[in-house]
Amino acid sequence: MSGFAQRCGVHDAAREQSVARLARRLSEQGIELVRFAWCDLHGVLRGKTLVASAAERALREGVGMVSTLMLKDTSDRTAFQVFEPGGTATLPGFGFANNLLLLADPDSFRQLPWTAATGWLRAQPWFEDGTPVELDTRRVLQRALAKLADAGYTLRCGLEVEFHIYKLQDAQPSLDPMQAAWPGPAPAVSLVHPGYNLLAEGWFDLAEEPLRIVQHTAQSLGLPLLSLEVELGPSQVEAVFEATDALTAADNMVLFRNAVKMALRRAGYHATFMCRPPFPNIMSSGWHLHQSLCDARTGRNAFLREAPAPGTDTNDAAHTLSEVGASYLAGLLHHARGMTVFCTPTANGFGRFRPNALAPQSVLWGRDNRGAMVRVIGGCGDAATRIENRIGEPAANPYLYFASQVHAGLDGIARGLKPPRATDAPYAGGGESLPTSLGEALAALADDAVLCDAFGRDFVAYFSRIKQSEQQRFAAAEDIDEFQRREYFGRF
Incomplete structure (x- = not known):
């Protein structure tokens, strides 16, 4: 046999x-x-x-x-x-x-x-x-990439991931049998740097020991790490990775996130990819996804434009992006509300969408604008021209995050959608608002027939049922902060 x-x-x-x-x-x-x-x-x-x-x-x-x-x-x-x-x-x-x-x-x-x-x-x-x-999320992305290949493209993604590292106050956190619960208590921690001193070399020096562990872990696993940085928030850091094909990038994100948590824990640290850790005066962590399509035959960047389209200025997508790139961008915007739950899938993550926080609030794009949901980077003749979606949180399942980009972008290309002009005021109230809660995001997905059909109605029903369980328990929690400490901080 x-x-x-x-x-x-x-x-x-x-x-x-x-x-x-x-x-x-x-x-x-x-x-x-x-x-x-x-x-x-x-x-x-x-x-x-x-x-x-x-x-x-x-x-x-x-x-x-x-x-x-x-x-x-x-x-x-x-x-x-x-x-x-x-x-x-x-x-x-x-x-x-x-x-x-x-x-x-x-x-x-x-x-x-x-x-x-x-x-x-x-x-x-x-x-x-x-x-x-077929409900396996890696297969969900594989199916999306197969559709992309049928259209003649491949997807390249670069990872830019913010997260938090804390020093454990107890070398064996949450292991007291008298404290066991479902989920268990979050670990007691202290900061590795005090924050509010962006990219300060002195703060990097304070956090160097755990960051060295992150470096050695990533490199030993063969992950294409480019940089480690001190972010603005207390104990907040960022890792940036070289762009790869989308499936490899998603695999790398899964491995990196889980590996550094284990390696750091053994050294007495706690890493969390929770968007908003349960402390006052923190800064939210985002996962900024850099992406570009490549021609499957030639490998050429399909977003690249050699010269601005006639009659355009820098606030027109066609000034920087090819027609394919502009339509892909328009697809991301058109399906932004529906895709949000795949990019920010936890009840905690929606606290990030607030004004002047380097996080989006509305469905807008901008030319090198970090306040917009989608940031267009590069220029005519620049082989690195790309789109950065800033909607994600670092706890997102990368296979679903990437698949949502593919399906939205492909719909934009198939229908020849045109994006609006770029925003110069991302927090001024223009554009549709992004969902402000997990429940609203699930409803927005249900209303997006194109995404539901692309992911498959069976998968969307399965995914939504599980996320609704989380949302219902979150809404019923007597102490929301304690819920988030146990649900996310100790586990994600």
């Missing part, structure tokens, strides 16, 4: 060679444990840890995973009644906490730098009959 990976249609001679190479590598490098990791709906890595001698078989036969892991909200509560009649009627293949199987990519192997003799593999879930689990 053929192996499970063969029945899934993913195991061929090339993959067999990769599996054999990896088996030799595990032996030669003295690897003892291998983590088979999968990215959940919320961008968090979960999975199974196998002894190295079991890894080769698991690459061919899969690793069992309970299906309810795909049905969890941000508190880890299952949002569907899996043991009730009809509780998973809208989720074919799910029910009664049945098994899924994780198949890992042998070429994704990394040796983890913060723990001894441990390897890591990226995996995706399959049903036991050998069919893919």
